Amino acid sequence: MRSNIRITSPLARLVSRAAQRRSFSATWGPQAQYGFIGLGQMGYNMARNLQSKLNSEDTLHIYDINTASAEKFVSETLRGSGASVKVATTVREAAENAETIISCLPEPSHVKAVFGQILAPPPMESSQVPSQDRLFIDCSTIDPASSKAVANHVHTLQQGKFVDAPMSGGVVGATAGTLTFMLGAPDALLSRVEPVLLKMGKKVLHCGAQGAGLSGKLANNYLLAINNIATAEAMNLGIKLGLDSKVLGNLINISTGRCWPSEVNNPVKDVVQGSPACRDYSGGFGISLMRKDLGLAIQAAGEAGARLELGGRAKDVYETAEQQEGCKGKDFSVVYRYLGGETPA
Incomplete structure (x- = not known):
């Protein structure tokens, strides 16, 4: 079966050595598609928990500006179970090929830059994922005003739904999967957002509308x-x-x-x-x-x-x-x- 890992050159040798150990689906089919942007100390461990708890038929698209983090992530997931992993070469690729996208970034400027790339013309038009059905879960700790501005941009362009879900628990909690998420989202999205967050943590506190989590x-x-x-x-x-x-x-x-x-x-x-x-x-x-x-x-x-x-x-x-x-x-x-x-x- 053809590998579905999209890689830059630093990952090529690693994946070829492990190709016999795990196959990766290249087709969409009925599988769920997830994206994860930002593999820092928190994001890396959150993504590992998410990947390990997803079904083997699912795919997790990952992106980080640090290719070493992506390389390490692929190395670790090849040795375990859970969702297949596909390395995106851009943040837009990670978002365009997924229904649910989680971001975990350091500063408001990074969140704005990432969503600027995701939302840049032309609009994302993947036939497998209708734009309005995408769910963006931003776990970054930024100011509520910046988060609301990004959310408004996403919603105005009809590119999906955007919620904020900063977390408490630190690197220890991210590693152990015991984080507490503070969610800012409309009630109608709770049933969709909570199961995703509970794959990375133990508690979800719904604080109110978008921005309330922050x-x-x-x-x-x-x-x-x-x-x-x-x-x-x-x-x-x-x-x-x-x-x-x-x-x-x-x-x-x-x-x-x-x-x-x-x-x-x-x-x-x-x-x-x-x-x-x-x-x-x-x-x-x-x-x-x-x-x-x-x-x-x-x-x-x-x-x-x-x-x-x-x-x-x-x-x-x-x-x-x-x-x-x-x-x-x-x-x-x-x-x-x-x-x-x-x-x-």
Whole structure:
């Protein structure tokens, strides 16, 4: 059977070696066609879970600007079960050949650029997938205004339906398939969207119409950003006053100061086993991502007329900490180090 993997040259040797191990359908038939755009740390693991839980008759079209990610993805899927994989050479190809397209991209500018390519004239006219039947699920964390603008563009051109579904759970959740999705979509689309998201996560919270998922995500991450700094400050204060770090951590977590940064992601080494602080702040939710999300929340607050007293100062903390050599590229709980926090021996 002819391979259905569309590849660039770096993938050719890999696929030819594995050709005897798995065949790939080149026909549409009754199979479901999915697209996935963006194979970063989150997207890669989400796409792997999706692919593994789809039927073997289905096809997953993948695209990422980083060809190494696509190469790795093909290598891993050749060894397992699930949907066939087809590597698209452009984002438009990934979208044009699928009924359901998931995107997971870093910034609002990337989302706008990707959909600019997808929606550029001439309109997509694949005979197998009527344009109006396509479903775009954007899992990127961007500002609600940008998401609504992209959605309006998709709907105005009658190129499909666009919903927002940012997620919570980080790389660990994406890998384990335990993410929580915050969905912004009309009620009529729930029965179509939820089964797709539940192949990549455990919970789907329907927040309201398109854009509502992002509004909920940014409100939550604003609170997380503030709580993280407050936890780092409180731990630093107590330790400098002579308290044992574990005693202090336990005190907070059975008292009114308890929050996710204190209980799960405590910024002090060995207070919570397995936290990024125990690994020199490696892994976890990057400080650059928290800085980005906080900035998006502040932007959204300005557009909505919501007053944020602590947002600006918190943004300064993350921006300054991110530039320090000992904090750059680390989990966002590294603000404890930025504050001069002591690490227990």
